[in-house]
Amino acid sequence: MAASQDDRPIGFSVDYLDRSVDPGRDFYEFATGNWRRSNPVPLDQSLWSTFSELRRRNRRQLRSIAEGAMESSVSPSNEAREVGTFYAAALDRARRDERAFGPLSGPLARVDGISNTNELMSVLAELHDTGVAGMFAPAVDSDLKHSSTYAFYLYQGGLSLPDREYYIADSFTKTRAEFERHVARMFALSGEGAAEAQRDAATVLALEDQLARASRSRTDLRDVEKNYHRFSLDELLSRYPSVPWSRYLDARKAGIAGYVVVGQPEYFEALEKLLAPERLTDWKTYLRWNVLHRAAPTLHTAADQEDFAFFHRTLLGQSEPEPDWERAIAATDECIGEALGRLYIERYFPPEARHRMEVLVADLMAVFRDRLTRLDWMTEETRTRALAKFARFSPMIGSPTRFRDYSSVLLRRDEYALNCLRARSFEVRRQMERIGGPVDREEWLMTPPTVDAYHEPQQLHIVFPAGILQPPFFDVAQDDAVNYGSIGAVIGHEITHGFDDQGRKFDADGNVSDWWSETDAREFELRAAEVEKEYSELEVLPGLRVNGKLTLGENIADIGGVSIAFEALERRLAAEPSHRRTVDGFSPEQRFCLSWAQSWRANWREEEIRRRITIDPHAPAMFRGVVPLLHLPAFFEAFPQTAGTRSSATVPQVRIW
Numbered sequence: 122m123a124a125s126q127d128d129r130p131i132g133f134s135v136d137y138l139d140r141s142v143d144p145g146r147d148f149y150e151f152a153t154g155n156w157r158r159s160n161p162v163p164l165d166q167s168l169w170s171t172f173s174e175l176r177r178r179n180r181r182q183l184r185s186i187a188e189g190a191m192e193s194s195v196s197p198s199n200e201a202r203e204v205g206t207f208y209a210a211a212l213d214r215a216r217r218d219e220r221a222f223g224p225l226s227g228p229l230a231r232v233d234g235i236s237n238t239n240e241l242m243s244v245l246a247e248l249h250d251t252g253v254a255g256m257f258a259p260a261v262d263s264d265l266k267h268s269s270t271y272a273f274y275l276y277q278g279g280l281s282l283p284d285r286e287y288y289i290a291d292s293f294t295k296t297r298a299e300f301e302r303h304v305a306r307m308f309a310l311s312g313e314g315a316a317e318a319q320r321d322a323a324t325v326l327a328l329e330d331q332l333a334r335a336s337r338s339r340t341d342l343r344d345v346e347k348n349y350h351r352f353s354l355d356e357l358l359s360r361y362p363s364v365p366w367s368r369y370l371d372a373r374k375a376g377i378a379g380y381v382v383v384g385q386p387e388y389f390e391a392l393e394k395l396l397a398p399e400r401l402t403d404w405k406t407y408l409r410w411n412v413l414h415r416a417a418p419t420l421h422t423a424a425d426q427e428d429f430a431f432f433h434r435t436l437l438g439q440s441e442p443e444p445d446w447e448r449a450i451a452a453t454d455e456c457i458g459e460a461l462g463r464l465y466i467e468r469y470f471p472p473e474a475r476h477r478m479e480v481l482v483a484d485l486m487a488v489f490r491d492r493l494t495r496l497d498w499m500t501e502e503t504r505t506r507a508l509a510k511f512a513r514f515s516p517m518i519g520s521p522t523r524f525r526d527y528s529s530v531l532l533r534r535d536e537y538a539l540n541c542l543r544a545r546s547f548e549v550r551r552q553m554e555r556i557g558g559p560v561d562r563e564e565w566l567m568t569p570p571t572v573d574a575y576h577e578p579q580q581l582h583i584v585f586p587a588g589i590l591q592p593p594f595f596d597v598a599q600d601d602a603v604n605y606g607s608i609g610a611v612i613g614h615e616i617t618h619g620f621d622d623q624g625r626k627f628d629a630d631g632n633v634s635d636w637w638s639e640t641d642a643r644e645f646e647l648r649a650a651e652v653e654k655e656y657s658e659l660e661v662l663p664g665l666r667v668n669g670k671l672t673l674g675e676n677i678a679d680i681g682g683v684s685i686a687f688e689a690l691e692r693r694l695a696a697e698p699s700h701r702r703t704v705d706g707f708s709p710e711q712r713f714c715l716s717w718a719q720s721w722r723a724n725w726r727e728e729e730i731r732r733r734i735t736i737d738p739h740a741p742a743m744f745r746g747v748v749p750l751l752h753l754p755a756f757f758e759a760f761p762q763t764a765g766t767r768s769s770a771t772v773p774q775v776r777i778w
Contacts, residue, residue, distance in 0.1 A: 149747045191209045235401070272378060337385050
C-alpha cells in the first residue's frame with residue numbers, strides 16, 4: 122500500500138526530481154516535478170507544499186501533547202492543564218451542537234440594544250476587546266518613530282473578504298454574490314426570516330463595499346512612512362468630530378499615551394460620513410454579522426459548516442474541512458499558543474538543533490556584514506550607518522526565554538466558544554495595558570511550533586521558531602549544501618529584510634527615519650525598480666501576473682538570502698574541505714540550488730492562487746524556487762542553460778545586497 126502524504130518523508134530528496142526534464146530549460150520542474158505529481162492537493166487543503174507537510178507533521182506532534190494533557194491522570198503542569206482543557210472543549214462537538222448560538226447571546230444583545238452613535242462606539246469597543254473585528258482595525262505596537270514605546274494604532278479595516286479588490290474588481294463579481302448569499306444563510310441560521318436575512322446580507326455587503334472603496338491598496342499600505350500619522354487626542358477629535366472617539370477610547374482605556382497613530386486618515390474621513398445617525402440600523406446589522414462571523418468556526422455544526430462552505434470552499438477551493446483534531450490544535454495554538462509551545466519545545470527541540478542553528482546564523486551574518494563593508498554602490502556615510510544598524514541585529518532561535526502566563530484565563534471543558542472568546546480577550550487586554558509603556562524586547566510574535574520565520578524591524582530581531590527548524594528546512598542529518606540552500610537562505614532572507622525597500626527605512630534604533638544619503642537612496646531605488654520589473658512580468662495564470670510592487674520586499678529578501686547563503690556555504694566548504702563531496706551525483710553547488718528549489722515545491726488550487734496574488738506580499742512558490750537562483754552566477758555554472766532559455770547574459774544580475 123502506498124504511503125499517505127502524512128507518512129512520507131518530507132526532507133530534501135533526489136527522488137523528487139523529474140530527470141526527464143532538462144534542468145537548463147525548466148529548473149523548477151526538474152527539481153520538484155516528481156514530488157508535485159505524487160502530491161496532489163489534499164481535499165482538505167487549498168495548497169500543498171513544504172510548509173503544508175511540515176505544518177501537518179508539527180500538528181501531529183502537538184496532537185500527541187494535547188491528547189496526553191487531556192487524558193493525564195497525573196497532576197499536570199499549568200500549561201498541560203490549560204492545553205488539555207482547551208483541546209478537549211474544541212473536540213466536544215456534541216456540546217457545541219447543544220449550545221448552538223448560545224455563547225453569543227451576550228454580545229448580540231449588546232448590539233441589539235444600541236440606540237445612538239455613542240452607544241455604537243461603546244459596543245464596538247467591547248467587541249474589539251474580545252477580538253471581534255469591525256469598522257476599522259485597532260492595534261498596539263511599538264511606535265514606528267519611537268521604537269521603545271508602545272503606541273495605539275488606528276488602521277483601515279472592517280472587511281470580511283480578503284482584500285478591497287474583492288469588492289471592486291470585476292474578476293470577483295461571482296465571489297461577492299456568493300458572499301452575500303453566505304451572509305444571508307448565517308443570519309437565517311441565527312433565527313432571522315428569509316426576507317429579513319436577505320435584506321440584512323445586502324446591507325452588510327453594501328456597507329463593506331463603501332469601506333473597501335475608502336481603503337488603500339495593499340501596495341500603498343507597504344509604505345511605512347505614508348501610513349504613519351501621529352495625532353494628539355484633541356487632534357483626533359477635531360479632525361473627525363462626528364465620530365465619538367472619546368467613548369471608544371475611554372471604553373478601551375486607549376488614551377493613556379495622549380496620542381494615537383492613524384494609518385490612513387482618508388479612510389476615517391469616509392468612515393465619519395458613514396456614521397450618520399440614519400445609518401445606525403445598518404451598523405447594528407453589520408456588527409451582528411461580525412459577531413456571527415468571528416465565532417462561527419467555534420459554534421455548532423450548522424454554523425461551522427456554513428462558514429467553511431464560503432470562506433474555505435468558495436474562497437480557497439478547499440473541498441473538505443480539515444479533521445476536527447487538526448482544527449482543534451490550530452485553535453489551541455492561536456489562543457494559548459505559548460502554553461502549547463512550551464510543551465512542544467520540551468519534547469521536540471533538542472539543544473543540538475539550537476546549537477547547529479546558531480552556527481548557521483553566525484555564518485550568514487558574517488557574510489552580510491562583509492558585504493556591507495564592500496558594496497560598490499554605497500557611500501561611506503551611509504555604509505557606516507548601515508553597519509551600525511546591522512551590529513544591533515539579534516537572532517532569536519527556537520522559543521522565547523519567557524513564556525506567557527495564561528493562568529488568569531478561565532477555561533472549561535464544555536465551553537469551547539467561550540474559551541476562545543476569553544483567551545482572545547486576555548490577549549487583547551494584555552496588549553492594551555501596554556500603551557504608553559516600554560516595549561518588551563524579549564517578546565515573540567510567533568508561537569514556537571510555527572512553520573515560519575520573521576524579521577522585526579523595530580527591535581532588529583531575526584526570529585526562527587522551532588517549528589521551521591526541522592526537515593525539509595533544517596536537517597541535522599543532511600550535508601551543508603542542503604541546509605545552507607534551505608534554512609540558510611531563509612536566514613539570509615530575514616537578514617535582508619532589514620534592508621529591503623521598507624526595512625531600510627528603519628535606523629539603528631528601530632525608528633523610521635531618513636538615514637540614507639540622497640545618492641545612496643537613488644542607487645537603491647534604481648536596483649529595486651529592476652527587481653520590481655522582473656517579477657511584474659511573471660505570469661501565474663493566463664492574464665494573471667505577479668504584483669511586482671506588492672512583492673518587492675520579499676523578492677529582494679529572496680534574492681539576497683540565496684546569494685548570502687551561497688557565499689556562506691562556499692566559506693564553510695573552504696574552511697572544512699572534507700565537507701566538499703559529491704552526494705547522489707550532485708556537487709555541493711548543485712545540491713544547494715536543488716535544496717532551495719525544493720523548499721518551494723507546491724501544488725495550488727486556482728482559487729488559492731488568485732487569492733494569494735491579490736493579498737500575498739510573496740511571489741508564488743514556482744517563482745520563489747527559481748528566480749533568485751537566476752541572480753546567482755554560480756547557478757549557471759552548476760546547471761548550464763539550454764540554448765534559447767534565460768542565461769546569465771539575459772537575466773538582469775541585480776546586486777543589491
